[in-house]
Amino acid sequence: MDNATSLQADLAVRTRDLNLWYGTFQALFDVDLDIKQGIITSLIGPSGCGKSTFLRAINRINERLGYVRTTGTIDVCGHNILDESVELVQVRKQIGMVFQRPNPLPLSIRDNVLCGHRLHTPKGERVSREDHDDIVEEVLKQVLLWDAVKDILKRPAISLSLEQQQKLCIARLLPVKPTLLLMDEPCSALDPAATAAVEELIWELKGKFTIVIVTHNMAQARRASDECIFMLMGKVVEHGPTDQTFVTPQHKETADYIEGRYG
Ligand SMILES: Nc1ncnc2c1ncn2[C@@H]1O[C@H](COP(=O)(O)OP(=O)(O)OP(=O)(O)O)[C@@H](O)[C@H]1O
Numbered sequence: 001m002d003n004a005t006s007l008q009a010d011l012a013v014r015t016r017d018l019n020l021w022y023g024t025f026q027a028l029f030d031v032d033l034d035i036k037q038g039i040i041t042s043l044i045g046p047s048g049c050g051k052s053t054f055l056r057a058i059n060r061i062n063e064r065l066g067y068v069r070t071t072g073t074i075d076v077c078g079h080n081i082l083d084e085s086v087e088l089v090q091v092r093k094q095i096g097m098v099f100q101r102p103n104p105l106p107l108s109i110r111d112n113v114l115c116g117h118r119l120h121t122p123k124g125e126r127v128s129r130e131d132h133d134d135i136v137e138e139v140l141k142q143v144l145l146w147d148a149v150k151d152i153l154k155r156p157a158i159s160l161s162l163e164q165q166q167k168l169c170i171a172r173l174l175p176v177k178p179t180l181l182l183m184d185e186p187c188s189a190l191d192p193a194a195t196a197a198v199e200e201l202i203w204e205l206k207g208k209f210t211i212v213i214v215t216h217n218m219a220q221a222r223r224a225s226d227e228c229i230f231m232l233m234g235k236v237v238e239h240g241p242t243d244q245t246f247v248t249p250q251h252k253e254t255a256d257y258i259e260g261r262y263g
């Protein structure tokens with residue numbers, strides 16, 4: 001492997017000249033980002049700067065809107081997902097997404113955990129009940145939810161607290177074995193205690209997955225991420241180790257933002 005190739009092998013996401021328009025409105029401008037594998041990267045910036053748009057571009061969910069146009073390249077684990085030959089199902093299998101508000105399906109706790117896995121099980125392949133039980137137990141343990149729900153697995157997921165629902169929404173991604181987890185303000189609907197619990201979980205997942213997390217909470221970005229990306233009006237201003245971004249930001253705009261002068 002030459003140097004360039006081995007460097008790229010360490011990357012979960014690599015974008016080049018990524019531009020995105022909603023109709024005539026340009027929301028992303030020449031975004032060139034290298035997001036490393038196996039670490040937590042936080043994405044910060046004022047409201048409307050394009051954080052969610054960027055996450056949704058990586059998962060190709062913007063394209064559901066007929067009026068979105070994307071140019072450039074988005075390599076996820078080495079494949080340009082904008083390439084027409086890439087199958088959306090395969091893209092989605094590699095990438096899990098968590099949203100601001102927990103969005104469990106109107107199903108039992110158990111069925112929520114298994115829904116993604118069932119969707120991705122090849123047609124005709126039988127999975128035994130015992131295997132499903134094992135999957136449910138394993139991932140609920142992984143999200144620190146097993147002890148609380150092991151006796152109520154048949155109850156509707158929406159009967160859980162918001163914190164538990166958000167943990168469940170993370171749990172249901174795991175049986176599909178994604179490499180990349182995208183989290184768009186996963187703690188914004190939670191109270192401080194629940195935020196702390198979900199953050200603890202995110203730390204537990206560190207190293208097992210690559211995580212990109214959008215947050216407006218500077219303390220969370222600082223505590224919970226290894227690298228930090230600061231965006232402003234659709235452009236990347238700064239990307240580096242989180243400590244550096246917070247202690248010695250390279251750009252005045254970054255310093256102004258993290259000191260709370262705007263946004
Ligand atoms: N579906 C859409 N159609 C048209 N414009 C949109 C759409 N979604 C977002 N935009 C616009 O694109 C820009 C970036 O929005 P985006 O939601 O990505 O920002 P954000 O950084 O996630 O903001 P916030 O912190 O408020 O969540 C904004 O100007 C927004 O109004």
Ligand SMILES: [Mg+2]
Pocket residue numbers: 051052053184
């Ligand atoms: Mg957003």
